[in-house]
Amino acid sequence: NQKVVLITGCSSGIGLALAARIAKDEKKRFMVYATMRNVGKAELLVEAAGRTLGRTLEIKQLDVCSEESIKACVDSLPERRVDILISNAGMGLIGPIECQTIDEMKTVMDTNFFGLVRLLKEILPDMKKRKRGHIVVISSVMGIQGILFNDVYAASKFAVEGFCESLAVQALRFSLNISLIEPGPVITEFERKVYEEGLKTDLSKADKVTADMFTNIYLKNYNQIFETLGQTAEDVAEHTHKIITMDNPPFRHQTNTLYTPMTTLKYADPNGDLPIETFYKMVFEHDKVFNASLNFLKLLRWRSRKSFTLEKDKST
Ligand code: NAD
Known part of the structure; x- marks a missing residue:
């Protein structure tokens, strides 16, 4: 009677914390398939999973940018059954748009938005047939509000929110639940990677005012925002665990009251x-x-x- 949970992007951050938390559910209510693009990067998850590995947690390969990889992963599950899908894989991008290439922007949309679309194209029809399922999407507060120099990232999360809001009406007809988890700043690899990439931005294409705004205001305050407002991945995992155990989970849930x-x-x-x-x-x-x-x-x-x-x- 265990519910099958499939989570994407589990090699680090929120995905890793989520997989470990749900696999360690006190009542063993879940069987977790923790997926990642590169299973060679499973070391930290293996450590966090501890004794749950091989019991309530299994690691599988899944790249949200590849339809073949998603299909192969779902086909490998008993009866292809997914009761709870947690779409977590994502990436950030900061900086002035004149310094970013369209290809860089497309990769963000392809991962954050089309990654979710690909997952649902594979999993939603089965959920509809069974009239059972919960789709949980790790969105962001930037899915409802844009932030300076996060233009494309916020757009990708707005896309996710619009997509889910539209789908939610249809889902109701099949007794399916959709929940958007909206964390504020979370201290993970994501934040470090985004910051380091930000530091490397070639600002030669930006005017002086924009370049100065990015370097001396945005990047300078970046770490401070995470220090004062930041949450841990474990915190977000705790919130999400609560959401998947509710009878009537909310459509939107912000994890950070600050x-x-x-x-x-x-x-x-x-x-x-x-x-x-x-x-x-x-x-x-x-x-x-x-x-x-x-x-x-x-x-x-x-x-x-x-x-x-x-x-x-x-x-x-
Ligand atoms: P993270 O970088 O630690 O985790 C993101 C994970 O997604 C990584 O493990 C990465 O390998 C994986 N990933 C990227 N592309 C993939 C692909 N094509 N296929 C499969 N996996 C892929 O960062 P995180 O903070 O844990 O981010 C998880 C989610 O939380 C993201 O959707 C992010 O947008 C969201 N989020 C993060 C923050 C934050 O401040 N860190 C805030 C709000 C929302």
Whole structure:
């Protein structure tokens, strides 16, 4: 009666933490197929999995950019059954768009967006037939709100969110669940890789103001944002474990309450100017940060009152 969980991108970060956490479920409710593009990189997962390896966790090859690889992996599962799909594999890209090639941008879209589409083309028809299944997508707060110099990455996550929002209506007809997990900054390889690539950006194609904004404002504050707001991969895994054990899992779930006031700005202003102006002030008008922070606190209080009301509504 174990549920079969297939997770992508398990050689590091959130995917690795997720695979280990779910395989170690106290009630042994899950059989985890932890997949990765290159199984030669399984060392850390093997270590984290410990005694669950070969019991509630198995490692398999899967490249989300290859339809053949996805099909081969799903075909290798008993009855091709996947009860819970966790689409986690992804990559980032930062910098001014004039310094990035279209090919680099396409790789991000191909991995983050079409990676999910390929998985669902292979797995969704079976889920529909069985009228059972939960699709969990590791999106990001950048799936609902753009961030300076993350233009293409945010676009890839917006694509994921639009795709899932459209599909969710159809899924309901087949009693399937879809959940978007939206972490804020998470301290993983991702963050380090993105930062190091960012440092290597050839800024010769950018004007002076843009290059300066990227180097002296964005990159300079990058690590600090992760230090003050950052969560661990294990934290995100804990949230996701909770979501897959719920009877009625939510469509959206943010894992970082510290970040929530930022995304709330978007819904607080139908004109859409509030988040853009707030980010602008945070980045360029340091003396106004105090006022911006004050607005955050007000919103935070408003938000907690609202979520309290929602909790109360649920219980009645
Ligand atoms: P990570 O770099 O440690 O993990 C990403 C994993 O995806 C890696 O193991 C990588 O090998 C794998 N991957 C990349 N391309 C692949 C492909 N074609 N096929 C299979 N696997 C592939 O970073 P992470 O932070 O654990 O990222 C996991 C997910 O979380 C991503 O979707 C990312 O967008 C999302 N996310 C990360 C953060 C953050 O701050 N780190 C925040 C919000 C959301």
